Amino acid sequence: MAALNMAALGGAGAGASGSMPMPPIDASKFPLPLPEWLVGNPLFTAGFGLGAMGAAMSLLSRGAAVAEVVFRRQVLMSLEIPSKDYAYQWVMQWMVANRIHGSRHLGVETTYSKDAAGRQTAAFDFIPSPGRHWVRWRGNFILVDRARETKTVDMSTGAPWETLTLTALSIRPNVFQDILAEAKQAALEREEGMTIIYQCYGHEWRPFGNPKRIRPFDSVVLDSGVSNHVFDDIQDFLQSHKWYLDRGIPYRRGYLLHGPPGCGKSSFVSALAGRLGYNICVLNLGDPSMTDDRLAHMLAVVPPRCLVLLEDVDFAVGQQTPADPSGPYAGVTRVSFSGLLNALDGVIATEERVVFMTTNHFHALPRALVRPGRVDLSIYIGLASRSQLKMMYLRFFPGQEDLSETFATVCEDEGLSMAELQGYFMFFKNKPEEAVANIKEWLDERRKVHEEQLQKLREAEAAKSGKAQFEHSWKMEACRRQC
Structure with missing residues (x-):
C-alpha cells in the first residue's frame, strides 16, 4: 500500500511538473543480463542500481588485478639477466643456436673475421629485438622480455644497458637452471681448444678479438728443462690451495721472465696458458689511462682461470710520469712504481691469481720488485743455445x-x-x-748490419760527448774571463 502511495505521489508530482514520462530502458545495453522486474523498477532506473553496478564492476576489476598479482607470484617465475653478467651472452648465443626466437621482430649480430691471407667471412645471427617475445622450448612456453635503457649507457663502450627477463610457468621449477646449464655448456664447447685474450676496457675485462687456437706447448723452444720446470711449479701451486690457507700464506704466485727481446717470453706464456686450459689477461702499464687505483681494481676482478700478463714491467720502475696538462687524459696521474708494488703484494692485493711479468732490462728492476712474494720464480729466457x-x-x-x-x-x-x-x-x-x-751467407750479412748499427751508435755517442765537452770548455772559459 505504501509502495502504491509512493508511486501515486511520484505520478502526481510528475503530472504537476508537466514533465514527460521516462522512456523505457533497453536491457540489452547493460554489460550483464538483468531481469525484467529490475529493469522496470523506477528506483533502479533513477540511478541507484547503476551506481551499485559500477561499484561492483570496480570491485571486480580490483579483484582481477589482485588475482593477476597472486597468479604471477604463485604460478609464474621470472629470471632477470643484466647485460653485465656473463650469462647474458651465453643465453643470447644459446637462443641463436637453438633458433627459438619465434618472432618477426628480430635483431642481428654480425660476426666478421679476416684471416692472414686476407680472406673475409661474415655470418649473421638473428636474436630477439628489444621487446616481448614468446618462445617454446622443450614443451615450455617462455616469455622473453629484452629491455634496453635509452638514457643510461656503458661509459667504456657506449652501448646501452640491457636486461633480459625470462618468464615461465612454475610447474617446472628447474627450467631456468636447465637453460643456463645448456647455455654454459654450449659456450664452453665453443671455447674448447681456444685461448681467450682479455684486455681491460674502463674498469672491466673484455675479450680482445676472436679466441685464438691453443698454441702447442712444445712449439716454444726454450733451453733444456726450462719449460717443464715452470709448468711443474705452477701445477704444484694450483694444487696447493689448502696448504697455503692452513699456513696463512697469501695464495698467489708471481713469475718474472727476463732476457733479450725476441726470445719467446710472451709466446711461452701463451703456450703455457693453452696447456693449463687457462686464458690470458693482458695489462698494459704504459696505458695513459692506467692509474694506481685502476691497476689494483683490474687485478682484483680478474676472470676465473686466467693468467695475468704484465709486459715490459720495467716501464713502471722509472721516474713518475707527470699528468698530461691537456688532451683526453688531462690531470690523470699514471701508474707509479709504489702503486705497482701495492697491487702485487700490498694490503689491497687480492689472492687466487697467477701473474707473469716480462722485461728486457732485468738489472733495471729494483730489489723491492723481484723479492719473494712478488716474484716467486725468476726465469732467464736468453739467446739460442x-x-x-x-x-x-x-x-x-x-x-x-x-x-x-x-x-x-x-x-x-x-x-x-x-x-x-x-x-x-x-x-x-x-x-x-x-x-x-745458406746459413753462413745469412750470418755474414747479419754481422755486417750489426756493425753498421754499432758504428752509427758510436758516432752518435761521440757527437754527444764532443758537444758536452765543448759546452764544458765554453763555460770554463766564460768563468775565467769573469774572474
Whole structure:
C-alpha cells in the first residue's frame, strides 16, 4: 500500500511538473543480463542500481588485478639477466643456436673475421629485438622480455644497458637452471681448444678479438728443462690451495721472465696458458689511462682461470710520469712504481691469481720488485743455445738429425734469438738442405748490419760527448774571463 502511495505521489508530482514520462530502458545495453522486474523498477532506473553496478564492476576489476598479482607470484617465475653478467651472452648465443626466437621482430649480430691471407667471412645471427617475445622450448612456453635503457649507457663502450627477463610457468621449477646449464655448456664447447685474450676496457675485462687456437706447448723452444720446470711449479701451486690457507700464506704466485727481446717470453706464456686450459689477461702499464687505483681494481676482478700478463714491467720502475696538462687524459696521474708494488703484494692485493711479468732490462728492476712474494720464480729466457738451435731446426724439418747438428755447430756462437731463427726458416719451409747451405751467407750479412748499427751508435755517442765537452770548455772559459 505504501509502495502504491509512493508511486501515486511520484505520478502526481510528475503530472504537476508537466514533465514527460521516462522512456523505457533497453536491457540489452547493460554489460550483464538483468531481469525484467529490475529493469522496470523506477528506483533502479533513477540511478541507484547503476551506481551499485559500477561499484561492483570496480570491485571486480580490483579483484582481477589482485588475482593477476597472486597468479604471477604463485604460478609464474621470472629470471632477470643484466647485460653485465656473463650469462647474458651465453643465453643470447644459446637462443641463436637453438633458433627459438619465434618472432618477426628480430635483431642481428654480425660476426666478421679476416684471416692472414686476407680472406673475409661474415655470418649473421638473428636474436630477439628489444621487446616481448614468446618462445617454446622443450614443451615450455617462455616469455622473453629484452629491455634496453635509452638514457643510461656503458661509459667504456657506449652501448646501452640491457636486461633480459625470462618468464615461465612454475610447474617446472628447474627450467631456468636447465637453460643456463645448456647455455654454459654450449659456450664452453665453443671455447674448447681456444685461448681467450682479455684486455681491460674502463674498469672491466673484455675479450680482445676472436679466441685464438691453443698454441702447442712444445712449439716454444726454450733451453733444456726450462719449460717443464715452470709448468711443474705452477701445477704444484694450483694444487696447493689448502696448504697455503692452513699456513696463512697469501695464495698467489708471481713469475718474472727476463732476457733479450725476441726470445719467446710472451709466446711461452701463451703456450703455457693453452696447456693449463687457462686464458690470458693482458695489462698494459704504459696505458695513459692506467692509474694506481685502476691497476689494483683490474687485478682484483680478474676472470676465473686466467693468467695475468704484465709486459715490459720495467716501464713502471722509472721516474713518475707527470699528468698530461691537456688532451683526453688531462690531470690523470699514471701508474707509479709504489702503486705497482701495492697491487702485487700490498694490503689491497687480492689472492687466487697467477701473474707473469716480462722485461728486457732485468738489472733495471729494483730489489723491492723481484723479492719473494712478488716474484716467486725468476726465469732467464736468453739467446739460442746449442740445444735450442738443434730443437728449432728439427721443429721445422723433422727427422733431419745430421743437418740439425751441422746447423747448430755453425750458429752456436752467433747470439741468435728465436725470432731471428724463425724468420730465417720461413724462407726455407720445405728445403732443409738449402737452410743449412745458406746459413753462413745469412750470418755474414747479419754481422755486417750489426756493425753498421754499432758504428752509427758510436758516432752518435761521440757527437754527444764532443758537444758536452765543448759546452764544458765554453763555460770554463766564460768563468775565467769573469774572474
